[in-house]
Amino acid sequence: xxxxxxxxxxxxxxxxxQSFAADISVEGAWARASAGMARAGAAxxxxxxxxxxxxxxxxxxxxxxxxxxxxxxxxxxIMKMRQVESVAxxxxxxxxxPGGDHVMFMGLDAPFKExxxxxxxxxxxxxxxxxxxxxxxxxxxxxxxxxGMQHNMNKMGHGKGxxxxx
Ligand SMILES: [Cu+2]
Numbered sequence: 593x594x595x596x597x598x599x600x601x602x603x604x605x606x607x608x609x610q611s612f613a614a615d616i617s618v619e620g621a622w623a624r625a626s627a628g629m630a631r632a633g634a635a636x637x638x639x640x641x642x643x644x645x646x647x648x649x650x651x652x653x654x655x656x657x658x659x660x661x662x663x664x665x666x667x668x669x670i671m672k673m674r675q676v677e678s679v680a681x682x683x684x685x686x687x688x689x690p691g692g693d694h695v696m697f698m699g700l701d702a703p704f705k706e707x708x709x710x711x712x713x714x715x716x717x718x719x720x721x722x723x724x725x726x727x728x729x730x731x732x733x734x735x736x737x738x739x740g741m742q743h744n745m746n747k748m749g750h751g752k753g754x755x756x757x758x
Contacts, residue, residue, distance in 0.1 A: 615643025616681065616719040621712065621726045624690075626703035633704045634662070635695040635712060635726045639686040648679040648686075650715040653726075657699030659712075664691055681716065706730045 621637035633656070639648070651659045660675045671691065679686070679693045688694050695712065706728055714722045 616641050616646060616716060616722060618714060618722055618724045621724045622729050623697075623704050623726050625706040625728050625731050626700065627731055628703075630703065631698075631700050632656075633697040633700055634690070635697070636688045636690060637695075637724065637726075639681050639688065639714075641681050641683050641686065643683065644718070645683060646681045646719055647717040648681055648714055649677070649717050651695045652713040652715065653697065653710060655701055655704075655710050656697035657701075658697075660696045660698060661693070662696040663693045678717070704728045 617640045619638045619640065621635060623633050623635040626633060648661065651661060653659050661677070661679055662673050663676050663679070664671050664673055673696070679688070709725045709727045712724050712726045714724065716722065
């Protein structure tokens with residue numbers, strides 16, 4: 593009785609694992625061109641999931657010593673980056689964007705140059721590995737990041753009880 597149940601669950605598990613692979617797609621992966629001698633870079637993208645909740649658990653690329661998953665969090669009114677073990681990829685769209693979750697490249701072998709691209713492998717807990725090309729965009733693609741920094745300054749202003757609009 594027990595044995596039979598175990599076999600059935602294993603089969604169901606194998607079947608669902610197969611279907612997960614097609615549930616996740618990644619669009620618009622990009623990184624900002626390095627400023628000067630910066631030794632770190634970050635990549636952003638949109639992850640679409642049409643299936644069950646999954647997790648981004650690792651990323652691999654040949655452009656730096658280490659590739660980490662990071663998030664930003666507000667701590668004492670300051671935005672800080674912190675390494676995370678995984679990024680939740682629930683059904684729908686998950687945005688990796690400046691000021692939020694991102695893939696971080698620590699110790700770049702060479703600066704990111706505008707117009708170039710590099711392969712990145714994303715590892716999902718259920719969907720497995722997905723390869724994407726990361727397009728390197730100009731430092732002018734910093735619009736969102738600047739917004740993030742302004743947001744940061746606004747946060748610091750909260751202590752005084754009002755937000756100035758400029
Ligand atoms: Cu980071």
